[in-house]
Amino acid sequence: MLDISNPRYVDKCLKMPHAKKVGYFLIENEKIFVAIQENEDCYFNKNQKELVEKYQNQIYPKDFHELSRAIVVESELFIGDTKLTCSVLNDGRRVIKDTSLFNALDRTRKGETRIEGFPPIIGSKTIAGLLTEMYPEQIETITPFEVAEFNGKTGKWYDANTIPIICDIYMEAEKQGLIKSGQQHVLEKAKILLRSLAKVGITALIDEATNYQDIRGKDELQILLEKFISEELRPYSREFKSDYFEQLFRLYKLPYDPTTTKRPRYFAGFTNKYVYDMLPPNVWEKLDEKNPLIYNSEKNRSDRKYRLHQYLSEENGLKFLREHLEGLVTVMKLSQGMDDFKEKFELVYADKLKTLGRMQSQYQLTLDMID
Known part of the structure; x- marks a missing residue:
């Protein structure tokens, strides 16, 4: 509600x-x-x-x-000498900004004819007729729609698949001798775009331009600690909800800005201690091994390449994490400050901490026997 x-x-x-x-x-x-x-x-x-x-x-x-939302900063994509503005949405669609699509086809929007019942990129009855004939089920695909952009504003964008569809229609129009003199420049642009796209798909071009391939992550890993560790890097998901960070800012008596993901670096220490340290002892070591801290000389600090929870298995690892976070956030909400939280945490998780202590001792004993 x-x-x-x-x-x-x-x-x-x-x-x-x-x-x-x-x-x-x-x-x-x-x-x-x-x-x-x-x-x-x-x-x-x-x-x-x-x-x-x-x-x-x-x-x-x-x-x-x-509204669909952009999950990467809009970037410039060059196809030959043609510049397009592109992005990627939360539902996986690759998109092109409406103004840049018109520019890519060497068209101006001002004063152009609008065909009733067709998206604005279709500027003539001839092209509209071919669209109905060739791609009757793709009219929605090539219709612009409003997007919540990465900067917090909104704008009109086209599905990137609009480009090959429009280019194909113009090529068919030429084949049938339907291109008028005023459309010749658009046809030439369409040929350049289509030739370029024949070499590399539009999806791959956008992923490269926006660095989206770094977010997707599909690295295969060997099976380790099967119950908690995933066999491969999981796609990124928001396991730490807004409530967690809102309460964390409150406990540290800091102003909370829900529009940004920037956090004080010591928040990572809190998360390690009160979340990941509550996993079985050997699980944390393997998470750290798979996703180590890497020093960045430009930022003069060390960061992990991926979120730690991306290496947890769905059945056990993530289930444990979600259940633990649900209880932890409740303790955070009931606490007046960090000192109060620490006391309540020790009280609420006393039995669990004892169990983890015994597991740690057994785990260390096993390692000593192996040595």
């Missing part, structure tokens, strides 16, 4: 990294942008506060429109 009774405000709600979903409420043709957290709390933009207060009693879940 959405909680609209106590609205919260941030500078850019669409930029909140831990939001369950982002979008807007459409009320009387007004778009009220919102980020909805895992606990159904709603965050709105500060500059829309008056609008939220005006319609607060008229906001209902049925009026919510979810």
